[in-house]
Amino acid sequence: MSGSDTDDSVQPPRDERVESGIPRLDFILKGGFKQGGIYALMGPPGSGKTILANQLCFNHIDKSDGRCVYMTLLIESHAKMLRHLESLRFFRLEEIPDKLYYISGYKVVRDQGFSGLLELIRGTLRERRATVFVIDGMESAEQFAPTVQAYGEFVHSLQALASLLGCTTFLISNMRDRTHTENALVDGVIELSDRLIGPRAVRELTVHKFRGSDYLRGRHEVEISSDGISIHPRTEVQFAHPGPSAREQRLRMAFGLPRFDEMLGGGLPSGSTTALVGSPGTGKTLLGLSFLVEGARQGQRGTYFGFYEPPPRLIEKAEAVGIPLERYVQDGSISLVWQPPLEHLMDSLAEQLLEKIRADSASERRRLFIDGAEGFRAAAVYPERVPIFLSALTNQLRSLDITTVITDELELFQSELVLPTPELANVAESVVLLRYVELRSQIYRLLSVMKMRESRYDTSLREFHITPGGIDVAESFQSAESILSGHVREVRAAPRVRKAAKKKGAATRGPKGKGRARPSRRGR
Template sequence: MSGSETDSSGQPPRDERVESGIPRLDFILKGGFKQGGIYALMGPPGSGKTILVNQLCFNHIDKSEGRCVYMTLLIESHAKMLRHLASLRFFQLEHIPDKLYYISGYKVVRDQGFGGLLELIRGTLRERKATVFVIDGMESAEQFAPTAQAYGEFVHSLQALASLLGCTTFLVSNVRERTHTENALVDGVVELSDRLIGPRAVRELTVHKFRGSDYLRGRHEVEISSDGISIHPRTEVQFAHPGPSARESRPRMAFGLPRFDEMLGGGLLSGSTTALVGSPGTGKTLLGLSFLVEGARRGQRGMYFGFYEPPPRLIEKAEAVGIPLERYVQDGSIALEWQPPLEHLMDSLAEQMLEKIRAAPEREHRRLFVDGAEGFRAAAVYPERVPIFLSALTNQLRSLNITTVITDELELFQSELVLPTPELANVAESVVLLRYVELRSQIYRLLSVMKMRESRYDSSLREVHITPSGIDVADSFQSAEAILSGRGRVREARVATTDGKAPKKGSAPLKPAGKKRARPSRRGR
């Protein structure tokens, strides 16, 4: 039945889909593979082709109570392949051979050609009442074809058979040219790749063709673990159309630090994103933890998502400066999600974070502290993706009404303020700068609010003290000058003399602002 035909009720036929059950692959395909369609799956050795189609078969049996036939045209024995698959969690030996039937077609195509192979396929699919059919090793079949036309006719016959039986078919082969005859005849072409990008080995999935349906174009990260294959769509494509941001009630989300909260007009607006930018040791992590603890104290759920310090050390660090983090972690108000310093995939990290947020019990206002943006940057295979990735991620968090604080690290000392992730400052509503300043051979911590959309704020410089009693933000830092260069200087007063000349350097230091200067002494006149 063609796409323009109607059924007996006069309605167009339903678009029946066969879901793969592979994490996020069906999302990329906007619902899964079309029932009765024929699809080419190609990729180099080691890219995950065999795992993908076997995982699809087991998922199809579990979810749809379907029946699968897996035919190999390769010399590798089924026993060897099954031994490799047995270590993966989706593998279920009890489904073999009743619901998942493995059969070799190598000898038949070698001795009887395509005519004999088609008869074997037709008889097996009908006998087994198969709903999914896999042919693994199509490059071997092509080697036995006398001409390219003969091979094309064989693929066309497979397509007609699959449509007649309503059996969704997958043709698995090594990488070929996209203009290959097989790819022109099938309903869809999916490619798995395995490449070295710098020192990293990166697996990706690309859908080149998918008839009769929209799909997510471009490359998507592939991860193989003991669970099998997982696909990670690009975050900027996956969340290209986030839901509307919260606009009803947007209360202030305080840090629990009175003077700092005053600078922010009472706190951050609910559902906004704030960048905490600063050098190592300036207090970014402690400030972010203070934000979570203050939320928990107010009954708001929070989550820490970080890359550097494991939870026990994080709790110890917070408790040492008077931040009662452990109490709220134990009662479930704050979740600590630590990503060990391993080789991560950027989109996978974003998915983990969002899935944890969605899995948590709903509360009206929630807080997130990401420590820090450089963890995502280090995981990016393509650095040019980082700006649009951060934009998509922060937009998605806004649509979930998550108030987010994310840190980014500056160099320890630098003559100019150069943001390592300038795009973060663009997508964040607020930017808070934490820096060191050297004055009279002493190092001071300074804090300032550089930007805050939709709100008034105090842009003055404040000194920050971190003590066992907690974080203290001072009223001001009067003596700092040229602070953006990282160097503080004490201003010198210019006092007129009787001869009209400027005083000597250091003759009269500037008094603190707001205090009346003392008159010069008249004694001795």
């Protein structure tokens, strides 16, 4: 509730909200700002405060046919501000000054003090019939306050006026201490930050206070583009409570490779997540594309979400080994979503992926191939978030009944299997390992199913080949056994799986690079 001492009968209903229209900010605020409330928006220069306030005004006019007053104190001129806003898509010059009225209050507060400023505000809001009011540059007003108490009384009077008129008010200022008098009096405090984390410049939004409503706590990524400001709530908070699975009856989702599908008991269980792990060049991408193409053959829509190869190159690569990717891309059965190698925000990537999936919601069964997990890892500002992020993302995909295959890349040369994203093996129901083995100056590829929850699977290793005719998996483990029973030196393979529970320095089965080595045939 606001701190107004006026007649309660003129106050707006408690549950009435003013939506900001800013992507996902209203989600963070569980519906938007309280009508008639007063909110402090603070942050350092360059954090996006003025853009956010103007974007909110234009959105309010567009969605609610509201009327806004934007008052500036000692900041940039209106003409300069509008020139900067012109490049943003939400800006509409035709709304000024009828629906969005800019006014300066600096001379009045300088010459007449707070009483004169309050009179100007009261008269302007009533004359313009404003439903949203912004004061930009509150630190300038504070400089004219004779005492801290006088400034607090001014903010309190603004709060009473906003409540009386039902006008939602925003007080914009540079970064302040959260214990500041202003922040104690207002109905909500929102902070925009702009800081360096390593070499990256990161903008974030934090809601410190929001009276009368629940909200999403913590820091959320902020992106400023030609569309204005977008907020990206942390994925693990946004999808903390995924819905139930969309299907009770689980089907087998095959790869279209008969012998490999036999190893999987007919294919992957629908709605599950599978990790394909292996060194560069072992065939992870081709195996994932085979999974999508086989789904398209069965009338199931598929999505490729990758970070490395642009669509034309991906199609060329698939067609070269007999995977007819192009025809299914052209008829819309498979969508290729490529993220160029730029600096991304991890939560933004998850939102983009899920929005693409929801756009295909009419499809009965859907398949997803994420190539690869390290793309999310590279986008993480806080690496410690990756495990819970992946858990939240995969849980959300399961609730949408998406059968997901995601790759993760091992180091090219290593003596034992150390997953770069060990948390992926924990959240995935199945893990498939692709490995290289060198024997007598010849490189061989081996494939094994390391893990498959709630399902029978073949634990043997199989040799496989990538040829112009496609991916060919051996009929049995015998060729793999022949390779491994020779004088083997595994330069890119894993003679054993090192589990997290094992202590470092555990005894090995023999000196590296000498004698015979026989990898385990059973995963976790």
